[in-house]
Amino acid sequence: MQVPAPFEYERATSVDHAIALMERLGSEARVVAGGHSLLPMMKLRLATPEYLIDINDLSAELEYIRIEGAEVRIGALTRHRQLLESDDLAAVLPIFRDAEKVIADPVVRNRGTLGGSLCQADPSEDLSAVCDAVGASCVIRNSSGDRVVSMHDFHRGPYETAVADGEMLTEIRIPLRPGSSSAYHKVERRAGDWAVASAGAAVTMDGDVIADGRVGLCAVGPNLTNVEPISAALRGQAPSEELYALVGQIAADNADPSTDTRGTAAYKTHLAKELTIRSLRKAVARATGQA
Amino acid sequence: MTITEPGVEENANAVPTPDNNLNDQKPTGFGRMLRKEDPRLVRGLGQFCDDVELPGMLHLAILRSPMAHARIVSIDKTAAEAHPKVKAVITGADLAAQNLAWMPTLSNDVQAVLATDKVRFQHQEVAFVVAEDRYSARDALELIDVEYEWIDPVIDVRKALDADAPIIRDDLEGKTNNHCFEWEAGDKDATDAVFADAAENGIIVTEDIVYPRVHPAPMETCGCVADVERVSGKLTLWSTTQAPHAHRTVYALVAGLPEHKIRIIAPDIGGGFGNKVPIYPGYVCAIVASLVIGKPVKWMEDRTENLVSTGFARDYIMRGEIAATKDGKIRAIRTNVLADHGAFNGTAAPVKYPAGFFGVFTGSYDIEAAHAHMDAVYTNKAPGGVAYACSFRITEAVYLIERMVDVLAYDLEMDPAELRLKNFIQPEQFPYMSKTGWLYDSGDYEPAMRKAMDMIGYDELRKEQADKRERGELMGIGIAFFTEAVGAGPRKDMDILGLGMADGCELRVHPTGKAVVRLSVKTQGQGHETTFAQIVAEEIGIPPEDIDVVHGDTDNTPFGLGTYGSRSTPVSGAAAALVARKVRDKAQIIASGMLEASVADIEYEAGTFRVKGDPEKSVTIQDIAMKAHGAGDLPEGLEGGLEAQICYNPENLTYPFGAYICVVDIDSGTAEVKVRRFVAVDDCGTQINPMIIEGQVHGGLTDGVGMALMEMISFDDEGNCLSGSLMDYLIPTAMEVPDWETGHTVTPSPHHPIGAKGIGESATVGSPPAVVNAVVDALKPYGIRHADMPLTPSRVWETMQGNHTPPI
């Protein structure tokens, strides 16, 4: 049994309470949500926070999926499992179910959260790529109120986000537009493994052309959010295999993966292309009612 | 409660509803029955080492080296000793003062209990702390200050014998290189002559094949509780061991404790696979701690410690060569092996077999000549080379030959099934003496092969494959046909540290006709409490549920060498049958007295003894048991009671075999491999409990898919182990395996009392080449003849690009 270093522990009773605790305790305090990233690191003593603030009692404030008009709002404490199982979410943003089917395993999905995933900011983490593809923004709260940042601004680099000491991520907001759909593809060595590489795509159709399209990539390099040349290449184009190949190549050109036990850099670069093509193909098929 | 996972409908591995009637029968002997141990295990009521709690028990944690090769300059333990909950901090120097710093390995090498001079692999044991609780022990490790001086490590095994390679084992007197041992088998000259002839008149194929380092990774890690009784000095050690009796003797030799003052208890064990055969430094540390402090001490590895420091398996770099005729008759096989044994030679194998039973690399084929040469070397990696579900290196041997046969089929453009059928040893050739000196006891290979081909629909699959290739889709069919040599072993040839590999067994029938059978072997999940009850039941007719199986406690069981290398049924299973026959013989004499007939006139059938020709006159084994212990006279010269004891020394090994066929599909865009189907036809001789056999096969096949597709213990250039968690060292899940299709043929062993051969490792041995052969077959359109394990998507894709590199 791996055992963590000593720490103190408190259960927050409200988001305000959690923020007050964090303000008081400073950089040695960490929020624990599902605990599936933080606790393994603590057991290996790679993370040794002095204080843990448990937010798992805050379901009323932080655990929800709301589809309201032209926007989806998801609370930071929403579990992977809820993202997987929500039919309403799958109807408007099928990319979530695509991704959740291949994120971790049921044990992790039962507890792990959207907020924890984004705040962990692991370069191989899937939901950041998903949120990036669908153009999500993040609501960060501190004692003076909320601020809203784009995924691009949220991600500062591997394991680094815009959430500062004394702050919490509370919500993710995703705009909904008619004629849109999305899809996600991941290659893993085994069920439950982190991505060797993955790609998500979201498109908005305007008749026969792509009015807007975005691709989010995962595990192919640090901070690969908002590949603008991809969006530029897609804008106003009729979908075709040639277009997907072209865009896939842009994804590959922008990827900067490293070789590790999951795969070689060359293979991951290849996957950036291959999985971008597959996701785009599927997203367009879904948006045009062909899938 | 049913939990539905939306979207998982793509997983077509639907589990068939178990046929309860089929498995819940209560046979009087052999046959399907549910496992007697399962009511305990499936309800979480097993008692494992970590469940042992004793009054005043302390906890031990081990400080491990961060470097692969470094001199220990100094160790400062004062801060750790000052921790309020710490009872002791012990270093290698402390142990050296007691002459306990080094211990023998199972291969006549020595291994440091705690490093004294230098560390030789990353995570080697350097010091230990004993504290009041597990947390404090772990906290105190951080207070020990060790200064190391870096030495260049030897990580790439191919450079271990370079002239300028740093010497790892400078503890061994006069050691001037990293050579560990050299080994040879077969007839070099005869083999070379056949190769020379084939070079002119036939064909020679050569391939470099790596079997990467893998780990047994049992779900329960290793550990123990040591309790030295203060007055008598008797040590009781609850320990995760597959071989309690062998361990007792080794402790007596290492720690200098008299053997009658050592009791080893192996409680329930959560998987062994060879990982729990060796004696690890942690066990010795716990014993020393209990001796020094006078309290019980628990040591349990965490997951990382288990993966990075305990016995690995495989790590053979093999060059295989086959000489054959142009029409596909295999004439000779040659191999040269470089074996990575890590920092200490901790291989668990019979002493005269440093390469285990790798000598059976000639496989199931009748050939003219064979030769193997091996250099084993030391590297700065964890020690071991255990029998990880491999029947002593037969896994490597079978992988080599079965991969090479496919390489030959590729070059000859022959169907790999046809090529195998053409070369099999024929039934009338058994007992068959192989060209490397192994006497195969019995075999009938073609029916097993044909059965597997029928079950999978071989010809239709080849047609489907041809169609798919036309369309550019990648589908592969892989075959492996293996023969194992299990059940070590005849004591004239086989011993471990001087202990002969024969097994004792004791059977007592109680007055009311219930019984207890005591074994030396130790289950780690294989179902001994059921199988051995069935073996006894078959012989004396007492129902298996009335027979208690006692094992894993050296004070309460006869001596024997333990469970590994698929030896329990071949050796202890024979002992159980023979001890039951001994009891039956005595019962027959008692029956003759009860029935007033001569012994020769009594016949036995399924628990009842009858007078020949007068079936009305009969007594049951239960009647006899009461008589044996009851009032009244017994036949003259007979002692009371109904019990017996024997020690069984096997005459030969047993040679199970099987035909495995695997079908894979590969996504040509992502190079992901999907195992679509897998048929396993096994022949383990007489079957005791077919349900348990199928369970063993299912487990082994899953294991094989893991090794073929994902498992590998890897290191960076500095010797850091990169596989220290189950997120880094992948083992397969239900999602990666198909619905296993099993079948069998039965070719009994002629020398085993019940004809059984052993099944524990067959599937682990046979499945990796079937999966790899299938993947390579799928890649045929790319001109691929060989690719090494683990065939991860990345490795398959790189192979498709022509960039295959060995996994070293």
Ligand SMILES: Cc1cc2nc3c(=O)[nH]c(=O)nc-3n(C[C@H](O)[C@H](O)[C@H](O)COP(=O)(O)OP(=O)(O)OC[C@H]3O[C@@H](n4cnc5c(N)ncnc54)[C@H](O)[C@@H]3O)c2cc1C
């Ligand atoms: C076996 C295993 C397999 C996995 N496989 C995958 C995979 O395939 N793909 C994938 O994407 N992920 C995978 N994960 C990670 C999983 O998704 C985690 O659950 C997730 O990364 C973190 O969510 P959590 O709620 O558990 O976060 P926690 O571990 O509780 O927290 C993670 C970090 O985020 C911070 N944090 C949490 N919530 C907030 C908040 N609201 N505001 C500010 N900071 C916050 C914490 O302080 C901590 O630093 C895997 C994990 C495991 C254990």
